[in-house]
Every structure is written in C-alpha cells, then in structure tokens.
Amino acid sequence: MVILVGCVADGGCAMLRRLFFLFPDEEHAQRVVDQLATQKISEHRIHAIKLKGEFKTLPKVTKRQINGTAFRAQSILWNLNLLIFAAAMIAFLITLVNGELIWIISAFAIMVVSFFAGEQFVVRIPDVHLSEFADALSHGKILLMVDVASNRVNEIENFVHYRHPEAVVGGVSRSMDAFGM
Numbered sequence: 640m641v642i643l644v645g646c647v648a649d650g651g652c653a654m655l656r657r658l659f660f661l662f663p664d665e666e667h668a669q670r671v672v673d674q675l676a677t678q679k680i681s682e683h684r685i686h687a688i689k690l691k692g693e694f695k696t697l698p699k700v701t702k703r704q705i706n707g708t709a710f711r712a713q714s715i716l717w718n719l720n721l722l723i724f725a726a727a728m729i730a731f732l733i734t735l736v737n738g739e740l741i742w743i744i745s746a747f748a749i750m751v752v753s754f755f756a757g758e759q760f761v762v763r764i765p766d767v768h769l770s771e772f773a774d775a776l777s778h779g780k781i782l783l784m785v786d787v788a789s790n791r792v793n794e795i796e797n798f799v800h801y802r803h804p805e806a807v808v809g810g811v812s813r814s815m816d817a818f819g820m
Contacts, residue, residue: 656792659809660783660799661775665689667805668781669696675785678798684786688769690776697781717757724753772809782809 662668672685687697731746772782787795792811799806 655786656789656811658785658787658792658795658799658811659772660785661772661807661809662781662783662803663805664779665695665697665781667803668783671783671799671803671806672697674798674802675795678795680785680787680795686784686786688772688776688782688784689779691779697783720753720757724750724757727753775807 660668660671662671668687672682672687675685676682727746727749731743731750734742734746769782772780776782785795796808800808
C-alpha cells in the first residue's frame with residue numbers, strides 16, 4: 640500500500656489537521672494511542688512530546704516538530720505577505736501621483752491579492768503553536784499530536800474527549816506532513 644504525502648488511509652488525499660491533547664502521564668496517552676488505532680489512525684500520524692525523559696512506548700516527534708519549524712515558516716510567509724502589501728501600496732501611491740493607469744491597476748491588484756491571502760492565513764485557517772503548551776509541558780504533562788483528515792476533526796476530538804475525560808483538548812492546526820513538521 641502506497642501512502643502519498645498528505646494522504647491518510649481512511650480519508651483519501653485531504654488536508655490534514657493536527658489535533659492537540661494534553662495528558663497527565665504516559666499511561667493515559669498510550670491508552671489513547673492504542674484506541675486511535677481502532678479508528679484507523681496510523682501510529683505514524685501520532686506524535687508525543689514531553690520535556691523531561693524519554694518515552695517508553697509513545698511515538699516520538701521529529702526535530703522539526705519540536706523546534707517549531709512550522710511556526711517559523713508561517714511567520715516568514717506572513718511577514719513576506721506584509722512586505723509585498725506595503726511595497727504594492729507604496730507603488731500604488733507613487734503611480735497615483737504619476738497617473739499611469741496600468742501601473743495603478745497592477746499595484747492595486749497586488750494589494751488585493753495580498754490582502755485576501757493574509758485573510759485566509761489569519762482568519763480562515765485554524766492554528767495552534769507548541770509555545771501555547773509550554774507551561775503544561777513544564778509541569779510534566781504529555782502533549783499528544785494527532786494528524787487526521789480535516790473531515791474527521793470533530794469525530795476524533797469527540798472520541799478522545801468522551802472516552803478520556805482526563806484529556807485536555809488543546810486545539811487544531813494545519814499539518815505540514817510533507818516536510819516532517
């Protein structure tokens with residue numbers, strides 16, 4: 640069986656979302672990992688983080704996941720989008736004074752595209768960063784990250800929440816599976 644990057648066995652090639660759950664200890668987290676297998680979620684789609692010590696059985700995270708590479712990449716893309724918008728706005732104002740219609744329209748079009756790209760990035764796409772769990776991790780909690788197809792987010796959150804009341808649902812973000820993030 641071949642699994643393509645970003646594809647899941649049960650959901651086809653869909654956008655993946657990363658679900659975050661906090662657990663008091665490794666034993667509780669391992670029970671959830673075992674039960675997620677019954678929901679057709681492969682163990683390579685599950686990652687666990689704790690600050691001190693090694694896990695006995697839980698799936699580990701990659702260096703890119705724990706170092707926040709995805710957060711830095713998103714930050715760079717956001718700043719680049721702001722820079723493009725600012726440059727287009729300056730070009731728009733300069734060409735407005737000069738009165739060259741084609742350049743006015745071009746600069747305005749770039750500003751509109753940049754605006755809507757930023758809106759998609761900020762408003763429409765959910766995102767959670769590991770930095771939001773720093774306090775819980777420093778108190779010995781275990782963070783379990785589960786990558787699922789976007790159409791299964793509610794199903795899996797409810798599955799974990801109702802079977803494991805000790806689990807704290809920590810949010811949803813995009814998954815950059817293609818880059819090991």
